[in-house]
Amino acid sequence: MFARALYQARTETPLDLGSAERATTYAARPGMYRTFGKRMFDLGMLAVIAPLVVPIIAVVTLILMVQGHSPFYSQQRVGRGGRTFRLWKFRTMQPDAETVLHQILANNPDLQLEWERTQKLKQDPRVTTFGQYLRRTSIDELPQLLNVLFGQMSFLGPRPMLPEQQYLYGPALPVYTSLRPGISGFWQVSERNEAHFQRRAELDMDYARDLSFLTDLKLVARTLRTVWYSTGY
Helix, strand or coil: CHHHHHHHHHHHHHHCCCHHHHHHHHHCCCCHHHHHHHHHHHHHHHHHHHHHHHHHHHHHHHHHHHCCCCCEEEEEEECHHHCEEEEEEECCECCCHHHHHHHHHHHCHHHHHHHHHHCCCCCCCCECHHHHHHHHHCHHHHHHHHHHHCCCCEEECCCCECHHHHHHHHHHHHHHHHCCCEEECHHHHHCHHHCCHHHHHHHHHHHHHHCCHHHHHHHHHHHHHHHHCCCCC
16 A cells, blocks of 8 residues: 555656546547557458467477476456456466565565566566566467457556556556557657556557558557567566
């Protein structure tokens, strides 16, 4: 509770300035691409890349099973319309990750501050060696193609948030509930994991404002470049 209050005091106030009005405006914008074309774009992308990535998914699944791990990990996330869904990823952490996290944060104030700012740790001791590779290359995200197939996610859009993270986005929330969340988006290809929640919300609102077929094409190119340079963690 204290960490939550501390984080709000540090980062949420600037986001409140005009953000609610902008988010509501961007969320309500009409358009054929937003309403129909974007889903067709997703299904077309899925048809093109599925033959390429299904063998990769199969190999990674086998490696994780040989290592003695359950290959897949899922979490509840908030999607379009505020409905929750189960997001799938490859497992990249040790089994007792939550217990380890609490111990790390309790004993290291600097890491506590880093976690409060981004909900991530750049040098996360919970992540396995193979998991680090999967994260750097974004291969850990490939199981989310199932979420795209089922219409729960899009290839491109605001990042799906955990239900307990909704308060962090504050007045920007209408943007997140108006669109399918994306595997990639503006903040993932610009600042990626370095962005704090205020900055992520600003970039996701920019995406909702600029949403178009051309925007998505450009974002696909930027995503491929980001994956090529393996900047994730």
